[in-house]
Amino acid sequence: MPASASSAPPPPTHSRREDLIGRLSSSSTEAKLKALRDLKNQIIGNRTKKLCFLKLGAVPSVTSILSSSSAAAASGPACAGDDVELNDSLIIQSAAAIGSFACGFDDGVKAVLDAGAFPLLLRLISYPNDKVVGAAARSLKFIYQSKLAPRYDFLQGNNMEFIQSLLNSENENVTGLGASIITHSCQTNMEQKALSDAGIIKKLTCMLGGSVTQKDASLESLATILKGNPDVISKFMEPENGGALGTVTELTKDKNARTRLLACICLIVIKNSAPFCLQDLRIKTKLILILLELLEDDQVGDEAPFALSSLIAEKEDLQVLAFEANVIDKLVNHLRKGPLLSRRLEGILIALANMCSRQECCRDRLLSLEAMKFVTDALSQDSGEVRAAACFCLKNVSRSVKNLSAGLFMNESFVIPLVRLLFDELTFVQVSALDAISNIVVDFLANKTMFIQCGGVKQLVQLSKSMDSTIRVKAVCALRNLTFLVNDKCKEEILSELTQLTLRSLICDPEACVQEQALALVRNLVDGPLDSIQHVFAEDALLLHAVGQQLQSASKAEVFIQGMYVFTNVASGNEVHKEAVMQELFPPLANDSESIMFKFLHSDDSRLRTAAVWALVNLTFPSSCGAVGRVMKLRNAGIVSQLKNMVNDPCLDVKLRARTALGQSMTFGDGST
């Protein structure tokens, strides 16, 4: 039988939620309590509902209940026993609802902080009712798990005692809160030392024998206190801490996956911060194997590759161990299982990148597994973090000169998505793409036209004008690498896009690192066939003068070195070129003894002395007809005398070049007559 037409349809979802919000303001305590419970049940673990109620203003309403019920409790024994109980329930439920909003949800944390709930919760930690204390501590713990939580100042007043009191509590939520505050707020070496001096490590170590929650909270806090601080680590290793290292090591075998992961992270922090600890090869291998196993875990599988990365990053010995443990194959197997969620994919790509940062065998293995397809696919993923991680991986794989020489990366499958990422809306993705491009364009097969045709140069030139100096320096570095051993046609195309004026402004950039890359670019431009030198003589020798001016005014050795190699390369040309370099090094009206050449020959940096002496080798090159005049000039400027002082330079390269330059100078007489 059809339902009665007169029966009212259920209210729409939206109005049901508004109704619930309305009930939070009810004059009846019981109704409020029920509304709080309903609210809490609806939002637990449901981000969408949290957001809906957030928009409806639920957090200020709940905070208002917490505030009034806390105030009522503080006003003393005015209410009867049942009322006290009811009031405490209101406090507990409102605190719990606030905690639910804050749990794993930054928008919720922000709303909670904005509504002023934080100080209310903090005051409740000293409330006489243990259940109230537990509820408040739990909510505060969730807040402290967010980056948005205020930093706790351990060094101020009695704050350290408060932390000690939290960790001394019998209540698990309270000790967990203490640990969370440390994990969130301890950042400086001074804070780490203060916590260590206050005996916090011992308290945290005791918690390692507690419940799963306590173990995990303690491991996280310990990692925070130990990170980058060998002194505190030494203290941690002392016997008075009850063999804490052994306990943490044991926890890498715990049945709970998260505990195993956190124990591994703690050991990695110790290993990375104090290399004298954990020398045992077995523990290193064990860490690698555990982290590989944790990759399979649903709960912590996303975080395991990040922990693996922190273990192996920039450490060749560990990369070799990981390689022998088949880490590359296992990571690639995960990629094959795809599609993976963003966080997992990002972590795996970063771990692969770190594996390939130094070892050629790792790069070879990754390539032989035909895994680069996953990397190129990831270049076009929705997640910016994944795109950047894919670039990072590509950057490290393309550090292989062997593969660059084989022209392995200069093809459309890599170049097109990478060039597209130069337009990415996220700066960190652009930076990551620039790094990968810088390597790929080194390509020794001189197939660089393809990169230009894909619009790569055009966009690199745009980025070289960025206001962000990191982007600028990386864009210029990519152009520099592109210009390495490139043919004339490509040089022309690069210069026509870049223009002499832009290149001059990059040589004179306010940032020394940009100047260095721009000068290295010019150095490459004037290398190769003799005609290439003409590039710095265009537009009234705009670039050559800019190099000269920069060498007079710069202050960083790397800038001088690149600038001197520009002059060296130009001075390897014909008479006009050599004379132009002489003019830049010894301007007509300047005092020769203050010349930059004189300064560079006296530099403490052997690389700069080498570059300077090479310029002299070219300027005194015997088969050039003007050499005799230049030698005379150099002799008058005291340069030849200085060369005599350098024939036993401690740097072999300098010594040999100084002897060559001096020998060439002497072919025109020793200047004694």
Next chain:
Amino acid sequence: MPVRVVEASSALSQPSGGTSGNTLPSACTLLSVGQAFSGTQNVSSQQKDEAWRVNVRIQGCDLDHGYLCGTMEALNVPMADTPVVTFWEGEIVDTKNYTFFTGKWGATSEDDIKHWTKFPSFSPLLSQVEVDAGKSLDLSNYPYIFMRWKEQYFVNVGTDCGLTIAGFYYVCFSCSDGSISGFYYDPNSSPFQKLELKSTNEGRLGFSFSSYELQ
């Protein structure tokens, strides 16, 4: 040249006990990335005299790992229509990453000594190499760099080109003038094929240097 031998002897030293300074060969700009060399490889056999013109370009250099690599182009190879380009990787004998003893590629320590002693600049080192493969030598100020170059793959022709890259080169580089001498070693090829290269300046009146920086 006698001068060089004398200089070589005086530049050679053994690290004193407890010294932890750098004993690796120092950086030499003439052996840096982008540098080019040209010369010949003598491939004469008992039947006929023959030499191939050879061009070499340095593409990568990592002194910390004793690593060098580049390409080698053989120009007038009889059985090839085009110049044959191979990619090679080099082991720099730095006594840390690599010693004078090859220990692979079919070369015995006798083969090693037999080839190294063909370089006059090796003679001051011989006695110590016989003792400990030269592990205790300080080569940081020695004006010659000893290397082994092993071709890894053909860049522009297939493996069916009728040529072999099974062997490797014993190489001696002179830091003074950038000249390179080498001997090809392959038990199945003519012995002691000599490689002789000089630093090229591509029509310039002087030396030119380019560079790149991997990220």
